[in-house]
Amino acid sequence: MLTNTRSDRVKAVRALSRRSVRSRTGEFLAEGPQAVREAVAFRPELVRDVYVTPEAAERHPAIVEAARAAAVHVHEVSPEVLAAMCDTESPQGVAAVCRTLDLPLEVVLAGLPADALVCVLTNVRDPGNAGTVIRGADAAGADAVVVSDASVDVYNAKVVRSTVGSLWHLPITVGAPVPEILDALRERGIRLLAADGAGTTLLHEADLTGGHAWVMGNEAWGLPAEVRDACDDVVRVPIHGHAESLNLAMAATVCLYASAEARRTSRPD
Amino acid sequence: MLTNTRSDRVKAVRALSRRSVRSRTGEFLAEGPQAVREAVAFRPELVRDVYVTPEAAERHPAIVEAARAAAVHVHEVSPEVLAAMCDTESPQGVAAVCRTLDLPLEVVLAGLPADALVCVLTNVRDPGNAGTVIRGADAAGADAVVVSDASVDVYNAKVVRSTVGSLWHLPITVGAPVPEILDALRERGIRLLAADGAGTTLLHEADLTGGHAWVMGNEAWGLPAEVRDACDDVVRVPIHGHAESLNLAMAATVCLYASAEARRTSRPD
The missing domain is CATH 3.30.1330.30 (Ribosomal protein L30/S12)
Incomplete structure (x- = not known):
């Protein structure tokens, strides 16, 4: 011992x-x-x-x-x-x-199915949020997680702990700049959905069929305009009560589960 | 000064x-x-x-x-x-x-609409989880939050902070024992849906029309059998990947948003 x-x-x-x-x-x-x-x-x-x-x-x-x-x-x-x-x-x-288990961006993208569900984290700084989103992506059946540069390190102890093991469950790539990530996903035919309170498309109005990626922004300031503009749609989770917003992990989980539900109804049994 | x-x-x-x-x-x-x-x-x-x-x-x-x-x-x-x-x-x-702003259980129940959406927290111990669920309930348009006895105090600084103001947005009642809460809700004609990984009804199969309450358990050990048995249905959020579970706040938010979506499609414009 x-x-x-x-x-x-x-x-x-x-x-x-x-x-x-x-x-x-x-x-x-x-x-x-x-x-x-x-x-x-x-x-x-x-x-x-x-x-x-x-x-x-x-x-x-x-x-x-x-x-x-x-x-x-x-x-x-x-x-x-x-x-x-x-x-x-x-x-x-x-x-x-x-x-460490992250893979190059192109390797992760090459392994995706045609109707891939991808979660992209851009400039996420809070370890607990990042880990919880990875856990939520796993639970919703996402095919990959992409973490941009200028984000918290996914091997930080708090991130690892918050994923509750999901870090080992699905392909992950880290460190690419956001424009490169968006270009690479688009080239693979994956539609880009920015999740942002500034969106005019409500979650239930969004087209969640086929391959798509949820692009999540920083927990405090959301997505910059140039990232929103680079996406195919900007989607907002409706706020029904008086809450100002959902936190990042909750918003991501609600979006990813909406995608999972769309998948369930579109895939043959 | x-x-x-x-x-x-x-x-x-x-x-x-x-x-x-x-x-x-x-x-x-x-x-x-x-x-x-x-x-x-x-x-x-x-x-x-x-x-x-x-x-x-x-x-x-x-x-x-x-x-x-x-x-x-x-x-x-x-x-x-x-x-x-x-x-x-x-x-x-x-x-x-x-x-403090909590109201007696009967006062909160008397104020509910016929198609009420209620969130019940039983034996929730983690302040961050409790606060985040209150925030999620607010965002999903819940009509009330009910916190049972043997739960974290909602006036704990960490709970208050995690609600990000939602504590002041919707009626809340605290401290009643779980059986009393369930009986009182049932008497008001509100269906009781236990949210639990042991559920055999998947979220998309659950009847979310009409007045209903989501009954959430402790973050670590879920709902005891007697509480599940006292509910009208036990509903599970499907886990599509390899994740063991969702955390309490994520599961609650996904369930509450499923209810909000059912409301949207059933209520006239």
Whole structure:
């Protein structure tokens, strides 16, 4: 069992809380049983090391078993070592060092079906929002998530935690500038729907058949005019009461579920 | 200008961060410009005092004007005094002491239209989730929010902040036990739809015409069997991808917007 909180290994894992270190090493830390379980189940080839306390190993035997079955190194660590490695205050006894999993934009686009549902996050800054949107995109059956440059790092511990494992469930690409993303999607025949309170098309009026991408803006200031103008339609989730708006994650989830519903009614059983 | 961070007034306001003090005084603190703006605009008779820094008064003249026009006491305070009063790290220069605004369950129910849309929160513990659901209920045009006993206090600073003003926009009742809430809604002819991952009715199959209430459970363990059994239907938001679930606020918003959409198509223009 690893018990030395000041070892080089602990320092190296802890350093993954810095974006620069994640960029350089191509690794990040998944914290907590949900994230580690999904990483091991969906992308075991990307999991380098699992760190688990004796108590957590007993509470989550399936995670340890699945990791060992996938030939992932499983290390027993003291609670103090795990705490020293993690960003989260209560990592619930388990964490895993994983290889980053984003793919180049063109690779993600090449894998899309003709009636693809895509979620594009532009200039999203809040980690919880970004993670929750990725989770919502997964739940709604989106085929890919595209995160633009000038956005929060998806390997930030808070983003990873908020995705509750969805980070490993669907193709994701990060870091391309917004104009390049929009051009590439359009070339693939995917219609671009800007989700914005300034939209004149209401959600129920929008054409959600065929391949389309929801383009979501920053949580505070929405989408800039040039991005809205570059899209095929600007769609607004109707506000029926007195609320000023929905937050980004709620608006994205409502839009993505409207698309899922349109898919359900248009696809043969 | 109030500059003494150790005055009795500052201590009395600060004490409102404790639930017991809020219960005893019937007051709570709304922090930040969005909350104060909505309180003053929608329920000025419930606003006792507005506290504002000189800088915030300059940045938000409309809030100060509206408060004065409604004969609300507006006090200039130093940033240090405001910080000492508030729970939030950055209250953005303005806060208001407000009277609590929940109504007895029977009063809220008596005011409902025949095709009411109601959101019921049972045993919700996370402040951010509770506030976001209230905001979503407002946006979807719900006619009331019902919060059961054994739930987070809706006057908790984090709940108030997460509602982004929606707390003042629609009738709310708090503290009744779940069985009493369900009985009272049923007596008013409102159908009870439990939102739960264990549901066998998918959201698009649910009957969302006429008066109905969405009954939401705890964020971690959902609804207990006896509550599901007491409802007319148990409805599940379909999960199309590999996500385990949606979080409470997302599930509630998707359900409430499905109801809003059913309303739109059933109500005459």
